[in-house]
Structures are given as C-alpha cells and as structure tokens.
C-alpha cells in the first residue's frame with residue numbers, strides 16, 4: 613500500500629486524475645479545509661477543535677457545538693470570487709502542467725470565461741508563487757550569476773547597451789534553485805546587492821567578465837569568471853551554463869505569453885512563476901500539487 617502511494621506521487625498528475633480528484637466545488641472546498649486544518653477545525657468560540665459540518669450552498673463549515681462559521685477560502689485568492697472552485701483549481705492545474713507556461717487565451721477557451729477573467733485568475737495564482745528568503749549556496753557551493761534582457765522592441769539588439777529592454781539578474785546554485793529579479797541597470801550598485809540578498813557568503817560565484825562583479829571579492833565571496841566573448845565558458849568549472857539554461861526556459865515561455873511593454877509591470881510575477889517551476893523540477897510531488905499548496909496561503 614505504502615509503496616503504491618509513493619508510486620502514485622511520482623507519477624504525473626493527468627487531467628483524468630484531476631477530474632477524478634476534484635469533480636465538483638464541494639470536493640475542492642473540502643480539500644482546502646483538510647489541507648488548511650489537517651487536525652480538524654479549531655473553533656475560536658469554543659476555543660478548541662470541534663466537529664464541523666458543511667453549510668449547504670455556502671463556502672463554509674459550521675461548528676457542531678456553537679454554530680460558528682469558518683471559511684477555508686478566507687484570505688486566499690479564492691475568497692469572494694464568483695468563479696467556481698473547480699475552475700480555479702483547473703486553472704492552477706493548467707498553469708502547472710506545462711514546462712514553459714500557458715497563456716490566458718488558452719484558459720479563456722478551456723473554461724469558457726472572458727479573457728479578462730482568465731487573465732485575472734492566472735495573475736492571482738502567479739502572484740502566490742513566491743519563494744522563501746533562504747539564500748542560495750554556502751561555503752564551497754557553486755553559484756552562477758548573470759543578467760539577461762527581456763522585451764526588446766527590435767530584434768538583434770543585444771548586450772549591455774541595449775535600450776528598451778528590461779534587465780533581469782539571476783543567481784542559480786548548480787543542481788539547485790534559482791532566484792531572479794528585475795534591476796534598473798547592470799552597475800555594481802544593482803548587481804552586488806542582489807548577490808548579497810540571494811547568495812550566502814563564501815559561495816563560489818561564477819560570472820562572466822563584466823567588471824562590476826569584481827566587487828564580490830570585497831563581500832566575502834569567491835569569484836570565478838568565464839569569458840563569453842571567447843566562447844570559453846565550459847573550460848574547467850567556470851561557466852554559467854545553469855543560469856543560461858534558466859534564461860532560455862524563461863524566454864522561450866515568455867515568447868508565448870508575454871506581450872512586451874504592456875505587461876512589463878507584471879514581469880516579476882512571470883519570472884517568479886518560471887523560477888517556482890524550475891526549483892521543483894526534480895521534486896517527486898506532482899507540480900500541480902506544489903502549485904495548489906501554494907495557493908492556500910494568505911494573500912499579502
């Protein structure tokens with residue numbers, strides 16, 4: 613039995629599994645309730661865990677002893693939404709089910725909702741996909757740091773002098789997690805604080821030869837450089853292939869869902885979504901459940 617449970621966790625969560633596990637709104641609500649209150653619902657009036665029952669045609673449970681109501685959706689993106697929970701959960705499922713993200717247009721088609729509703733749902737789910745402030749690396753760990761450019765109006769403008777682009781700096785621990793953030797420029801004043809915020813001191817930080825990174829040596833980091841211009845980035849251990857892998861995943865995905873300037877203000881949320889997925893790429897828990905767990909948290 614136990615072995616079977618582990619196996620089912622390792623398997624992909626298919627749309628058939630989804631329909632079976634979340635057939636209607638009551639089941640979705642019960643899943644939320646059980647996830648948020650795994651030991652039973654503590655009634656604030658009775659000041660202890662009591663038995664509760666579902667209130668008919670409402671998204672709440674009522675204490676059997678005193679009648680006090682509890683809303684499992686309170687504080688979450690699901691609260692006070694007129695969209696059925698099954699549609700919400702399906703949106704989470706869709707977002708989690710592809711490696712490179714999915715457009716609101718597709719959600720609009722699949723759910724038969726307006727584009728505006730579909731876009732808002734994805735936006736709200738995406739806004740929940742943040743990570744903890746834990747830093748990457750540690751003494752002797754290899755971390756790669758690099759910047760990239762998103763949203764050029766014209767093709768072919770690349771490099772650090774490009775205008776009309778949004779600059780993103782990222783750090784990835786080899787075989788580990790990524791963190792990435794929009795920065796105003798590629799000067800030391802932007803790059804160094806990012807590394808200090810996201811990477812543990814005494815990590816071995818790999819970058820290209822961009823001068824501002826030399827300051828890292830003054831902040832208790834080891835620093836290794838590779839020379840992109842001479843295509844030497846796989847010589848020895850000094851390369852930035854991992855972070856470049858993340859950039860290509862991000863850019864490939866954004867090509868389908870991100871429409872340049874109009875959505876620039878939401879770009880950080882998109883970056884967070886791709887990072888969230890990337891950071892769980894080796895997890896045994898199906899991606900859908902990792903996403904769903906995340907949406908049970910309170911909106912800030």
Ligand SMILES: [Zn+2]
Pocket residue numbers: 655656657658659662675676677678679680
């Ligand atoms: Zn009570």
